[in-house]
Amino acid sequence: MTTTRRNAFRNLLALAAGSPLFSQSPGSLLEKVNEEDVYGPVNVHEFEIVARKKLHKLAYDFIAGGVEDENTLRANRAAYERTVLLPRVMVDTSKIDMRLKLLGFDLESPIIIAPSGGKNLVLPNADEVVATAALVSKTPVCSATGVQKLLSEGKPLLWWSNTIGSPTKESAQTYAKRVADGGGKAIVLTVDNQYQSNRDRNNRNKFDYGYMQTGVPKEGQKPRSPATAAMWQPHTPGMTWNYIEWLKSGAKLPVIVKGILNPEDAALAVQNGGDAVVVSNHGGRQMDGVIATLDALPDCVDAVAGKVPVLMDGGIRRGQDIVKALALGAKAVLVGRAPLWGLGAYGQPGVERVLWMLNAELKLAMGLAGTPNLAAINRKMVKQRSW
Numbered sequence: 430m431t432t433t434r435r436n437a438f439r440n441l442l443a444l445a446a447g448s449p450l451f452s453q454s455p456g457s458l459l460e461k462v463n464e465e466d467v468y469g470p471v472n473v474h475e476f477e478i479v480a481r482k483k484l485h486k487l488a489y490d491f492i493a494g495g496v497e498d499e500n501t502l503r504a505n506r507a508a509y510e511r512t513v514l515l516p517r518v519m520v521d522t523s524k525i526d527m528r529l530k531l532l533g534f535d536l537e538s539p540i541i542i543a544p545s546g547g548k549n550l551v552l553p554n555a556d557e558v559v560a561t562a563a564l565v566s567k568t569p570v571c572s573a574t575g576v577q578k579l580l581s582e583g584k585p586l587l588w589w590s591n592t593i594g595s596p597t598k599e600s601a602q603t604y605a606k607r608v609a610d611g612g613g614k615a616i617v618l619t620v621d622n623q624y625q626s627n628r629d630r631n632n633r634n635k636f637d638y639g640y641m642q643t644g645v646p647k648e649g650q651k652p653r654s655p656a657t658a659a660m661w662q663p664h665t666p667g668m669t670w671n672y673i674e675w676l677k678s679g680a681k682l683p684v685i686v687k688g689i690l691n692p693e694d695a696a697l698a699v700q701n702g703g704d705a706v707v708v709s710n711h712g713g714r715q716m717d718g719v720i721a722t723l724d725a726l727p728d729c730v731d732a733v734a735g736k737v738p739v740l741m742d743g744g745i746r747r748g749q750d751i752v753k754a755l756a757l758g759a760k761a762v763l764v765g766r767a768p769l770w771g772l773g774a775y776g777q778p779g780v781e782r783v784l785w786m787l788n789a790e791l792k793l794a795m796g797l798a799g800t801p802n803l804a805a806i807n808r809k810m811v812k813q814r815s816w
């Protein structure tokens with residue numbers, strides 16, 4: 430190449446670099462996050478970047494991962510990108526009210542912390558840390574554990590207990606009674622955890638599920654068990670619809686049925702006494718190849734026909750994701766990984782910051798969508814993008 434031709438080529442490159450077509454990829458911008466400061470990350474994605482840097486690989490992969498080819502994990506997020514909003518304008522949105530009544534409880538916003546086992550992979554006593562952040566943030570928390578200290582101190586934590594079930598009626602009753610006596614206000618019954626699912630990342634990392642209690646192996650320690658693919662480890666494969674009644678005969682608590690994707694099951698959950706339904710695919714962690722939750726939501730909402738509230742979870746990282754879920758009929762949403770990225774990045778302040786951020790983004794999205802309250806959000810405001 431002659432000098433003049435080389436210069437011309439350089440000029441062309443320089444021009445192109447300044448063009449919006451060559452703007453920095455989001456990935457390179459994310460590298461600029463200030464890791465020292467809880468106010469560094471400006472969104473949930475950036476909390477994940479910081480958490481990833483700080484966490485043991487076993488822990489990061491356990492939280493971030495889905496099952497097998499992770500098609501459903503990706504589909505959950507892709508559904509928000511494909512579903513677009515048709516905002517309203519010229520509506521007075523100088524005040525935004527995100528409050529709602531759900532199962533008789535007064536909530537500040539439609540955001541609830543989803544149940545997540547294995548938080549001890551992030552830090553010791555992590556369930557209590559998250560529960561404390563939930564209390565400070567006035568956010569209900571679904572959890573199997575970590576709330577007893579706060580509740581025994583009389584703190585106004587709204588705790589919904591979480592179970593995957595148990596084999597007998599007697600054990601179901603005892604469980605429900607224990608939750609009620611311990612200050613639980615509802616039971617979240619997870620119905621999609623019949624078997625330990627097949628998570629390639631964990632299998633590759635030789636992840637021992639015992640680490641969920643004990644935490645990650647210490648520096649230099651080899652993985653305890655050479656994990657094989659979790660092909661046949663039953664949890665509660667014998668559980669059927671009568672389990673809801675079993676729980677209710679133990680204590681008068683609402684039962685929230687989590688893990689519904691098929692509209693026929695949504696209807697059956699209600700017929701069998703469920704007080705709410707959570708459209709969920711466990712964050713893409715149980716069965717790969719199942720429908721994205723935002724796509725499953727409208728049919729489940731129609732099947733339930735307003736008899737009980739329908740909630741949803743899966744892939745929520747932004748306030749506008751929540752607007753889309755509410756528009757498609759969810760009364761409220763659960764967030765799983767988002768608070769865990771806050772936890773992994775900065776502990777309790779990180780969880781609080783993530784919850785604050787999601788609420789702030791939701792409030793702004795409602796303002797820009799012309800919806801001053803949750804009731805104003807409706808199905809006519811969303812459309813499936815065809816391009």
Ligand SMILES: Cc1cc2nc3c(=O)[nH]c(=O)nc-3n(C[C@H](O)[C@H](O)[C@H](O)COP(=O)(O)O)c2cc1C
Binds near residue numbers: 619687743764
């Ligand atoms: C690390 C981790 C552990 C989880 N453990 C449970 C659990 O014990 N019980 C349950 O019902 N769901 C569990 N889930 C699923 C969440 O409750 C929720 O359905 C899912 O995370 C929502 O998707 P998201 O993470 O994209 O928000 C877990 C999720 C994660 C990420």
